Amino acid sequence: MDQSVTLKIDGRDVTVPAGTTVLEAARMAGIEIPSLCNHARLLPAGLCRLCLVEIEKVRGLQPACASIVREGMVVHTDTPAVQHNRRMVLELLCTNHPLDCPVCDAAGDCRLQDYVFRYGRTTSRFVEEKRRKGKAIRLGPAVILDQERCVLCQRCVRFCEEVLDDRQLAVFQRGASSRISTMPGAVFDSRFSGNVVDLCPVGALTDRTFRFKARNWELTGLPSVCALCPVGCRMTEEGREGRLLRVRGREAPEVNDGWLCDLGRTGYGFTEHPNRLRHPLVRRDGHLEPASWDEALTALARGFGAVIEKAGPRAVAVLGSPRLTNETAYLLTRLARALGTGNVDYRLGTAAPAPAQATLSDLRQAEVILLFQGDPSEEAPILELWVKQAVKRGGRLYIVHPRTLALERYATGAYRPRPGSEAVLIAGILSMLEQGKPGSLPLEWREAVSGLGPTQVASLTGCDREAIRLLAEALVGSPRAIIAYGAGLRDEQTLALVAALAKATGARLLGWDGGPNSRGVADMGLLPDRLPGRAPLADAAATAALERLWQAPLSCQPGLSATELWPEMRRGEVRALYVAGADPVTQAPNPQLVEEALAHATFVAMQEAFLTPTAERFAHVVLPAAVPGEEDGSLTNLAGGVGWQRALIAPLGEARPSWRIVADVAKALAAPGAWEYADAAQVLAEIAQAIPAYAGVEVVTTGGYFDARYEYEYALTDQPPAAPAPARVAGTGDLALTTGPVLFDRDIMARHAPGVVGRAAEAFAAIHPEDAERLGITDGAPIEVRGLFGALTLKARVSGACAQGTVFVPEELSELSVNRLGAQPGVVVMVEVKPLAVRPD
């Protein structure tokens, strides 16, 4: 079959792939055919009739958007009949259109406006009264609808249907009364609702947080990358006069394909939050007081200098965060190693995600997806769309998760191993593979799984034996299988088993945790036992190369991990701590220990955009950091795609870009090597030299796409998989605690954005109906959840999505330290849940 077709459009020969529409073929040839309803990422609808063209030998005008090219076709896009039709369609659209362009958000970026100008009549013959419909209808938390401006192209309706598979919008009534709406009384409640604003060709759908803030022609925009989840969606930042006012999706087939979730779209409101730190703070007489940068850096140099002098560099520790850009993380690593300490980490109760073996395009085309301990909808929303797309194409989805996910209705199989037995399930599948085909596993792995027969696995996990066999078969049977693990996988042992399963079945790994740039920060070497590029410390060649690059001898001693750090600090072995972007008091798994440790520290310095509980109580110096939108920097997404985040606006007050703060600190501490960088791009250029997998990464600064690919062995942890240890049980309650990120209210910064605050669920705990009944708990009632280090008062959400015998508490709740419950990797925490009497007031 011939793959390309040649046709004539306006006298020009055009060759396009078979199956292309006439509209698309014309576009490729540089010929514009106006259309309101057509959209490259939606199916043709043929609704607006603006794209009608003449096709020779076909009677009547034909919709270009719904006509497929044929060999030898002759198309005319500019004949009197075509022009007449365009004028007529536009005139009819304008009869009832309010023509309120002077107050319309879309003005200047409106298809109807452009087309009337280009193809329409200059005068209107319409003298009758215009039809009245709904104005400023609040469709949902993110979107406002003006039904009078609507041209009924149904892009929004089709988006809900085709992309979300969630028909929340539809055309109501008929004829001239037709209008877009939700079901009577219903709210347009989708994590992706804001995309309909981008899709709307006119001003019918507007962005609630952006409305009336600026005219389109006043905005300047920069292509950037979203820094709020591990997907790193490509987006455009727009603003004016030093304010970031709007972000919109940007075409990027390899990442988000132009879609954004509502967290990304509305999350950047934090730039203007009144609680932002505007200047450095230094603790004097027990109080944090405003200071100049010089004063703060001098105090910092004195504090660290004294510790290093007295106790050596290994009494210093550096704690980063998965929110940091690659540049900041890289410089932190370099600073720590140059100072002579290996105590660097960013993991507070998580495992570093392994480099990905699959791209997001692979995920969209996967035949088999095993979703292990991850909930894309809450943790990496765009992946929800890609998983749905894979299933729509005939792929099969298997889910292993303690809760019932929104994606479960697309699943071929869903498994809910008992809390703590997830690793057993994976080991069980490995053991099944070995039994089915002896010798298929490497010798040293066999030992790890040998004791796990199917019956034992079934009884340990509570999962059906036959169902487990089907999952194993599916993974082995497909060349395009992907194992995607998420934020629920928190310990290295389970990760090693999952990696082994991928290797044994030929499936490819894709993983993420709750942090937006965990993958990048780990690549940058912010780990106690790794160099930048994840090379082991013992790698002499890598060490030598870095020493040359850094012009400094390197401390190649393995340091303390963020878990090992706190006891050492409490013992006085580690005395000074530098924290960038983390809040250990509310984030570390053992807050009691962390608080005791910090109270013992001689000196604590932090760089942060907001005053966190840790900073407020323990920091001696706090340096105000810029936030996304205010600083350049690269982010590596869960699939290894590196994106370049841009500074559209200047940092607030005296805040500085995070990477620059690290360089300033290094200079203040007189750390060996050169620390002069003109900008973040220069740091990125150095990263390209320092990390082989990032060689050539600089192209991202000019809009290029870069994939940080590793050799296969780096995907696996160094250790062969070990037999899953029986889960340690802690706590005295009778419900097993599960926790994880929720999309809104997950991020230490996004929770400060007005568009997000309204959507964040009240602090809740989900509990199974039967447990609720047994404990006398009703939906919506206040309950107390008591864990290892304290209790939280939460609102009960009685839900069958939560497995019986478990309680789910979101990982980050504003103002509440969920870590007091004591959730930690590899431990099943049993919490006590009881109803609280409502106080009469």
Add this chain to the structure above:
Amino acid sequence: MPFSEAAQRELQEIIQRYPDKRSAMLPALAIAQREQGYLTPEAYRWVAEALDTSPTWVASVASFYTMLRKEPAGRYLIQVCTNLSCSLLGAKPLLDHLRQRLGIDVGETTPDGLFTLTTVECLGSCATAPVMQVNDRYYEQLTPERIDEILAGLRREAGTCGDDRTAEGHS
């Protein structure tokens, strides 16, 4: 108000008739309306679940049809034809007469919840114009006197016949 067992059964029977469940949408909505008198979001959800589609979609379809009511009506829904033939033969004065007798305007319901007055396009009975329909029954060749009789009859029926929903006027 939950849907009755009988309605559930009837809906399931109707669904069996179609290769695609969603084809049963209109009969399903008719059943829901008969059950509740008018359509509510609860009804849309009930139909959507049975037909395996989204409630929004069901509501969208329902909104297309004026015969599917979205607001509660009185016990007797009076639909007066105001199309050409009926208008030529005096539909307008008859409508005014009804307004005055019931003390309500078009689109309103009497305070006792007995009557809702609406107008309707052609009822397809031009030969017997002017015409009105009360619930499922036609009343033809109307005059003001005739209307008074009909209203009196309906009031009597409402007073005696207990809970009978449909107006099986035997006049």
